[in-house]
Amino acid sequence: MSDETKSSREKAPKCELKPLPAGLKYAFLGEDETYHVVISSKLELLREGMLLKVLKDHRTAIGWTLSDIKGISPLVCTHQIFLEKDAKPVGQAQRRLNPTMKEVVQKEVLKLWDAGVIYPISDSKWVSPTQVVPKKSGVTVVENDNGEMVPTRVTIEW
Known part of the structure; x- marks a missing residue:
């Protein structure tokens, strides 16, 4: 761990x-x-x-x-999505990620897997590509061109 x-x-x-x-x-x-x-x-x-x-x-x-x-035990609650009989999965290409984002996704997936939040499914055709978006990480104070200190929202995580 x-x-x-x-x-x-x-x-x-x-x-x-x-x-x-x-x-x-x-x-x-x-x-x-x-x-x-x-x-x-x-x-x-x-x-x-x-x-x-x-x-x-x-x-x-x-x-x-x-x-x-702590999550809810699968013994207490299990979520299922019921599909129509003739429903077919739609194939989508895997989204390309730059090396930095790829590393971020890999670390996050491994962290969630280690914690038992997610688990691998090897035989499902119903999967979705990963979508990476910037996370607004808070506010910091920076100096503007006029020498004034201005609060600014920063994005340093994904």
Whole structure:
């Protein structure tokens, strides 16, 4: 099991902390700046302490890694799509991906497979090509041509 798919109870997750908009700050529920949460930077110290105490007491209720998120057992709920008798699969060519996107897709598929979220089906003709789209990863502050600091939405993940 890779570090990304280990439960947060086994090992604190490694996360890249990104710049936050004004009014927000990072707080940590574990030692050595682990188990980060985003809170208001305008909280009074007493209220911030109370909030962090509640979050620390219930840290296991938060899904820090993919393996912390538990799905519904197939014994409880199974989804099926019923097709008409004469329905036939439509063949589509596999979409070409540049090497960077191909690596991103491969890592994501392996991560979901390791976590048991997806599984291989070797004999189905009913599959779809992968579609990769940019993920808006948040807001950062950059300086514009006039020397002003302007919040800007960045895309750094797929």
